Amino acid sequence: MKAMFVFTPAESKRLIAKGVVQMPEVQEALEKAYVCVVGGTTNGFVAQELAGLDIAPEAYTAGTSTSRVLCVTPADARDPNIPLVLHKGKVVDKTLPEVFDDFHLETVVIKGANAVDPEGNVGVITSGFDGGTVAATIGYMSSTGMQYIFPVGLEKLIPSVPEAARWTGSKTFDYSMGAQFGMYSLSNGIVITEIQALEVLADVDAMHVASGGIGGSEGAVVLAAEGTEEQVKRAIEVVESIKGEPPVSSLKGVCETCLYDKCAYVGKKEEELPEWLQAKAS
Numbered sequence: 001m002k003a004m005f006v007f008t009p010a011e012s013k014r015l016i017a018k019g020v021v022q023m024p025e026v027q028e029a030l031e032k033a034y035v036c037v038v039g040g041t042t043n044g045f046v047a048q049e050l051a052g053l054d055i056a057p058e059a060y061t062a063g064t065s066t067s068r069v070l071c072v073t074p075a076d077a078r079d080p081n082i083p084l085v086l087h088k089g090k091v092v093d094k095t096l097p098e099v100f101d102d103f104h105l106e107t108v109v110i111k112g113a114n115a116v117d118p119e120g121n122v123g124v125i126t127s128g129f130d131g132g133t134v135a136a137t138i139g140y141m142s143s144t145g146m147q148y149i150f151p152v153g154l155e156k157l158i159p160s161v162p163e164a165a166r167w168t169g170s171k172t173f174d175y176s177m178g179a180q181f182g183m184y185s186l187s188n189g190i191v192i193t194e195i196q197a198l199e200v201l202a203d204v205d206a207m208h209v210a211s212g213g214i215g216g217s218e219g220a221v222v223l224a225a226e227g228t229e230e231q232v233k234r235a236i237e238v239v240e241s242i243k244g245e246p247p248v249s250s251l252k253g254v255c256e257t258c259l260y261d262k263c264a265y266v267g268k269k270e271e272e273l274p275e276w277l278q279a280k281a282s
Contacts, residue, residue: 001232002224004209009219010245012153012194013057017045018242019197020151025108025190030089033104036096037084038133040112041248042151047084051091055079058251061112063127063179067252067277069265070178072127074253083133096133100140109137113152113191114183120191121161122150124184127170127260134184141188148189154208155219161185170262179260198225202235252279 007015020026029035030050037047041064044057058064059079063072085094099107111133115123126132141148158164165185173180195206202225210222225235255265255273265273 001229002226003232005223005239007221009155010247011242013042013045014242014245015194016151016197017049019192019200020046021049022200029106029108033106034099035086036109038111039082043112058249066250072179072253073251108147108149110149113150115156115158115161116152117158117161122186123161123164125181127179127181150189150191154193154221173262176262178263180262198235201238202231204231204235
């Protein structure tokens with residue numbers, strides 16, 4: 001049996017989050033070790049699914065592409081649960097260094113991503129000059145063999161993450177629509193897109209066959225899925241349960257106090273911004 005599905009970005013995030021929770025690696029970590037959910041809007045959905053918390057995904061990040069620019073999430077608006085840490089399935093008040101000190105090989109760190117390529121490389125934007133979460137975790141994760149999991153929607157599919165990373169670097173830009181950035185190119189983790197989520201949740205094979213749209217389908221991803229009648233009907237049930245997921249709201253920083261000197265709008269008061277960037281347009 002064969003089916004075709006269309007996912008808006010928000011629907012993709014919900015589907016992927018449900019898939020993440022059911023991954024064998026995450027289930028094992030929930031039973032024996034730690035699950036750490038660091039920043040990212042998709043990870044906001046993951047945190048909701050894992051802990052049942054009332055989390056606004058737009059606030060579960062240090063920065064995002066929003067209001068037609070790349071922007072840093074205001075510090076006072078960020079969710080205080082970042083990072084969400086669960087130990088043997090229960091939410092605990094621990095930092096990542098404290099988690100690493102209590103070593104369990106089964107521990108997983110779930111990290112958001114900004115790009116993915118056909119080879120499975122993941123791109124993570126870093127606009128924080130300390131290198132962000134990756135800088136704080138990659139040495140320990142790589143040396144011990146602990147596992148990154150990267151939930152990322154296929155709307156973020158690009159030709160080559162390593163090549164994209166070579167094109168970035170915050171100090172190399174002379175003009176930027178939003179916060180200028182660098183990018184990590186990461187290959188040492190498990191990538192879960194809509195395709196893998198459907199495999200985990202319904203045991204179907206899926207293929208990314210089209211993208212884009214208008215009138216609410218901007219950034220949409222179209223998948224074809226195939227399997228036994230039972231498997232595809234299960235996939236249909238899962239997909240229909242997440243259809244209609246509302247778009248993630250905008251949460252833009254304050255341009256007037258922005259620290260990113262190459263941004264075209266740095267230092268501007270709200271009324272000085274282009275109409276399309278003013279809060280009323282978001």
